[in-house]
Amino acid sequence: VQSAYFADVVCVVLPVGDTYRNNESFFLSFDTVAFFNASRYCQTYCNSELAQIQSEAQYQRVVSQIENNGAYISSDIWIGSNLTSKYLADGEPVPSSSSSGDVHYYVVKTDGAPYQWASRMSSDRHHFLCHSCHGQINKYVGVTDVYDYDDANEVCLTIFNTSVASITNNDDMFSARMTCREIDDNNGCWIGLKNFEWNDGTPFLYGAAFNQYPWFASRPQLQNSNVYEATIVSPISQAAAIPADSMDTCTLIKPSNAGDLGEYLWDNEVCSASASVLCNAPSEVCDSRHWFVVDTFDGQDSHTSDWTFNTGAHGMCGVRTPIDAFHHEHTLVLGGKQFYNANEAVLTVDMTYRIHEIGVSGSAGLVLFLDETRCDSFYYIGYWPVYSVLFMGTFIDGEWSFIDWRKTPFTTYQMGDDLALKVTLSADQVWNVYLNQSLLLENITHDAFGRHLQNSAWSGHIGIRSVNTSMSVQTLFVSGDAHFLNVYQQKLYQTCRNISYSSLSPTVMPTQRPTIRAASVPTNAPIKQRIVNEIQVYESPAPTPQPTDIYEHGNTNESVISAQYWHLSWLIGAPIFLIICCGVVMCAVHYYCCSGGEEYEYEPRHYGECDAYGPNSVDYRL
Secondary structure, three states: OOEOOOOOOOOOOEOOOOOOOOOOOOEEEEEEEOHHHHHHHHHHOOOOOEOOOOOHHHHHHHHHHHHHOHHHOOOOEEOOOOOOHHHEOOOOOOOOOOOOOOOOEEEEOOOOOOOOEEEEOOOOOEEEEEOOOOOOOOOEEEEEEEEOHHHHHHHHHHHHOOOEOOOOOHHHHHHHHHHHHHHOOOOOEEEEEEOOEEOOOOOOOOOOOOOOOOEOOOOOOOOOHHHOOOOOOOHHHHHHHOOOOOOOEEEEEEOOOOOOOOOOEEEEEEOOOOEEEEEEOOOHHHOHHHEEEEOOOOOOOOOHHHOEEEOOHHHOOEEEOOOOHHHOEEEEEEOOEEEEOOOOOOEEEEEEEEEEEEEEEEEEEEEEEOOOOOOOOEEEEEEEOOOOEEEEEEEEOOEEEEEEEEEOOOOOOOOOOEEEEEEEEEOOOEEEEEEOOEEEEEEEEOOOOOHHHHOOOEOOEEEEEEEEEEEEEEEEEEOOEEEEEOHHHOHHHHHHOOOOOOOOOOOOOOOOOOOOOOOOOOOOOOOEEEEEOOEEEEEOOOOOOOOOOOOOOOOHHHHHHHHHHHHHHHHHHHHHHHHHHHHHHHHHHHHHHHHOOOOOOEEEOOOOOEEEOOOOOOOOOO
16 A cells, blocks of 8 residues: 655654754655656645755754654655755766766655665655645545545555545645645545545535535436435435435545546545545544643643543544543643744644533633743633634633634534634734634734744644533644654643753752751852761861951951841841831821811720711711
């Protein structure tokens, strides 16, 4: 099986403190395609070019990508032609200069270190490396071998723990068409629509209107076509219209259809036909290694076991909160990854999830930590099912504030239904939020963490949050070039775990107990210390030949003693002085309130009380 897995698994493991925030963000595709297909994909979909490796730093990044993603690599990797010859394998032609005038196309050999350049025929099928793919989400995996529909679904489930592709909007359709076009040999690519129901349970809404995009104009065409109407848009009506004795119909993205305009659009076909396969790509929730749990703010302990990464229904991957999660808040953070979107590319986070049970004022959605040093400060964007509200707000130092909210088009939510939440962030401060393909929060300008001043192209840490809600997440995709990091060395993880991330070296051993206060005068040099029977013994440095001139008058000991007496005098005298002042003020206030400043008779009652009888018989009380 030859497969393609775009975007998310491209990784370089970097230690904390490493300057990973740079523009060396290659995009490695695990599709196997011909050279010109690879080049076209980089140009058309990624707005980039095949990578040109010209420095040692770039070469080491490629090596790291190969070594960290070996499970997905089944062939060599296409790269650009403008290369340094330093890494050429023995006997290979020098790039861009062949004595015979032949054009050579180069790959990185992946059959073992050292990873060197080699020349290949342009028609050979290999993985490829784009310089970048900023702003793009890739939800699909292409499998070039051909299968019937049932076997295609088994391939997706076995290799990726997913199903045949579900397509729910125009952006998804564009990505699916691009993937299918590069892997296809004119057989088309199966997608997960069988008898007008998506294989993974996604509601059939996109494409429900026949004979128009994303279908070819004359499609679908069925054996019992008289029962179908082009104006039918209800999935329930369409499913009911399929006669019980009719042949199953499956759907594929097809290169062309005679008489219809367009290419790589939907067509229906008998399920026993053969075609390449488009699978749903494994998303971020398919790998638990890069996530950590944030302790709750409601005083309840939170543990990694609170979130369960599992194969879920039909063997598909995902993550779920505990069954009783509707009693507390839970936050799961993708701490081992960040995503790079340069050149004003839009950061997009796309999550599909379900709410199964809610408690008091329950909600669930996405969080974005844009300041690595603050665990209690983040954006929270989610759905409030009790009120059918999509909301956006911030926690700053643990304090919640609404930014905006909108009522959803649907007035009630049926527990267990899919929710498709998409958040885009452009220019580091302009937000758009979609729910089930409806743009509800539009062009909200907000920058709680000063990102627009930093001009940051990094995503920050993405997370999932539930408050008094039991939820499950089916997919989570993030745009840009993924960089894998050591989650336990990230500042956010250490902040949330109250672990110091100081770069200072630790002391050899901790002190037994803290001093009450710092010494009055620091020594010029550290004091030597040794341990005798677990008692600290301090050894003064060798005496100086003559007294130091730190103090202008007297010797050092007398000055220290004098300073100590001065401190003691302040400690005793200051409280006495304050008591006297308070007494004087209280007496003055008491006299003024009780007499009104005049010589009226008054009768004391209790301490702090008096009755004054003035001309207007007004009762003054303190």
